[in-house]
Amino acid sequence: MIIVPWVLLFFLVVPAWSQERGWNETLEAGKKEGNVVVLGPPEPGIRNDLIPKFTSRFGIPVEFLAGRGAEGAARVRTERQAGIYAIDVFLSTISVMSHILYPEKMLDPLKPMFTLPEVVDPAKWKMGKPWFVDPEEKYVLRVFRHVTSWLYINTEYVRPEEIRSARDLLNPKWRGKIATDDPEAKTGAGTSVADYFYLLFGPEFVKKLYFEQKPIRSRDKRQLTDWLARGTYPICFACDGGMVKGFQREGFKLLEVFELSDVPGRLSSSGWLLAVANRAPHPNAARVFANWVVSKEALETYTRGDPSATLRSDVDESFLDPRTIPRPGVKYIWDEEWDFVLRRRPETRERVLKLLKSG
Numbered sequence: 001m002i003i004v005p006w007v008l009l010f011f012l013v014v015p016a017w018s019q020e021r022g023w024n025e026t027l028e029a030g031k032k033e034g035n036v037v038v039l040g041p042p043e044p045g046i047r048n049d050l051i052p053k054f055t056s057r058f059g060i061p062v063e064f065l066a067g068r069g070a071e072g073a074a075r076v077r078t079e080r081q082a083g084i085y086a087i088d089v090f091l092s093t094i095s096v097m098s099h100i101l102y103p104e105k106m107l108d109p110l111k112p113m114f115t116l117p118e119v120v121d122p123a124k125w126k127m128g129k130p131w132f133v134d135p136e137e138k139y140v141l142r143v144f145r146h147v148t149s150w151l152y153i154n155t156e157y158v159r160p161e162e163i164r165s166a167r168d169l170l171n172p173k174w175r176g177k178i179a180t181d182d183p184e185a186k187t188g189a190g191t192s193v194a195d196y197f198y199l200l201f202g203p204e205f206v207k208k209l210y211f212e213q214k215p216i217r218s219r220d221k222r223q224l225t226d227w228l229a230r231g232t233y234p235i236c237f238a239c240d241g242g243m244v245k246g247f248q249r250e251g252f253k254l255l256e257v258f259e260l261s262d263v264p265g266r267l268s269s270s271g272w273l274l275a276v277a278n279r280a281p282h283p284n285a286a287r288v289f290a291n292w293v294v295s296k297e298a299l300e301t302y303t304r305g306d307p308s309a310t311l312r313s314d315v316d317e318s319f320l321d322p323r324t325i326p327r328p329g330v331k332y333i334w335d336e337e338w339d340f341v342l343r344r345r346p347e348t349r350e351r352v353l354k355l356l357k358s359g
Contacts, residue, residue, distance in 0.1 A: 023115050023291075027058060030285035035061040037282065038289065039076065040091030041271045042066040044242060045305030053301050054292060060285050069096040070187050076106065076277075085279040088286035091272035091293075094133070094336040095187045095345075097140045101275060108278040111138035116291045118314075126313050130294070133273070133338050143294055144270035146309035146324045147258055147332065150193065150237075152244055155253045157234035165261045166197065169235070170208050178215035179224050179233035184356050186349075189238030190217070192335055194356070195348045200263055203355055211359045228254060242306045258323045267332045270308040 030036070040046055043066075051062045065072065069092045076087055077100070090101060101107055111132060114120050122129045126145075134140040153163060157177075162168060169178070181190025198206050209215070216233055218224050221240040228236040229247040244254050259265055274294060280286045292298050299310045309317060309325045317325060326332065334340075 026115070026284050026287050030058070030060050030282070030288045033060075033282040033285045035063055035282060036088045036285035036289045037063045037065065037086060038089045038091060039065045039067075039072050039087050041069065041093075043271050043306055045302050046091065049305045050293070050298060050302050053298070054289060057292070057297075058288055060288060062289070068188070069093045070100075072096075073100040076101075077104065080106070085277070085281060087277045088280040088282050089289050089293075090275045090277060092275070093187065093271075094269060094273060094338070094341050097134070097273055097275060098338055098342045102134050102139055106277060107139045107275045108280070109138045110141055110274065110276050110290060113276060113287045113290055115287075116295060118295055119291055124296070124312055124314055126311050131311055135338070139275055141274040141294065142269050142311060143272070143274055143299070144308045144310050145267055145326060146270060146320075147326055148266050148268035148324075149241070149256045149258045150260055150263065150266070151257050152228055152236045152239045153255050153257060154228055154231050154234035155255050157231045160255060160257075163235070163257060163260075166201065166205075166263050170205075170213065174213060174235060176214050176216075177233055178213055178235045178237070179227050179239075180215050180217055180236070181221070181224060181238035182217045182219045183210060184217075184353060185219065188219075191349065191352075193237045194352050195345060196263075196266070196333065196335065198352050198355075199348060203351075206352065206355055207359070210356060245307070256321075256323075263333075265330065265332045267326060267334045267336070269336045271306065 038051075047064055047066065051064055055061055065087070073092070073096045079086055090097075092101065111130070114130065118124055119130065125131070131142045132138055132140060133142045150166070151163070153160070162171075180193070181188055183190045183194035185191055194206065194210065197209065215237075216227075221243060224236055225239045225243040225247065227233040228239055228244070229252045241256070244256065248254050274290060276286050276290050294312075296312060296314050299312055299315050303310060303315065304319070307320050307324065309320060
């Protein structure tokens with residue numbers, strides 16, 4: 001009986017010691033590989049905050065390839081057809097993950113790569129564990145879950161009470177006053193808004209909004225946000241939240257609209273989900289980056305630049321707009337559920353594209 005506590009202590013200490021040793025070996029190997037190549041969205045929070053902190057922390061430089069998700073995935077596909085394997089880590093959208101990276105078997109299982117105690121500890125996650133959203137629950141990790149807005153308005157030109165419902169957008173007063181991320185793109189925030197308006201209100205509503213109201217379209221987020229701030233187009237679908245906040249700090253009266261009386265709130269995964277490439281050129285550096293990028297330190301760094309509610313339970317959310325944090329018991333549209341994105345959304349997208357092209 002006397003030796004039982006020592007036996008228990010042994011079984012507690014040895015795995016922790018082994019885990020720490022394995023992490024240190026991976027870190028040293030990652031440093032020897034020279035760098036890690038990350039393909040991700042063109043978000044300032046990644047380039048200016050997240051990546052410098054990672055390199056400072058671990059001494060591993062990051063080659064960050066920024067671009068729209070579908071374009072980056074197409075580039076990876078072309079390179080792989082030529083026998084070139086240049087990417088280590090993907091920070092991408094649910095559409096790219098579910099339609100390209102996962103089905104075309106470009107990924108290694110991510111779940112076994114997690115070794116940091118704060119990453120594998122179920123208590124550190126709001127869902128009780130890291131949330132893998134792919135069918136096998138081991139390749140693609142969802143990192144964020146927050147309430148996303150339907151649109152932005154410039155309150156110097158549009159009073160908040162004038163846009164209480166989606167149908168208020170059909171007021172002739174707003175004809176030629178709306179800007180949107182291109183609703184005819186294959187993927188993107190502008191397509192998501194158009195598709196949901198179609199699902200919620202049908203084709204006649206979409207025709208009136210996108211034809212009769214004559215919205216201007218752009219794929220340039222900076223241009224969209226500048227138009228909003230200057231009042232050129234004081235209503236914006238899918239402006240960039242981070243850029244909007246920059247203008248707000250400069251004194252521009254811009255308002256993010258999360259709720260409309262005739263539509264539910266929307267949940268989003270923010271700008272990226274996490275996955276690791278198979279046949280990665282820097283596998284150890286990739287493992288280090290993948291562990292750290294979902295740590296408390298990394299996500300608190302990222303969300304300070306791009307405010308989004310994460311799925312970690314220990315990340316400071318006190319500075320977030322409370323409207324962006326999902327409320328218990330509230331019914332939301334979950335616009336990034338795997339099966340919906342893979343099947344129902346493409347069907348809807350095809351109908352919307354056909355409708356938009358007819359005009």
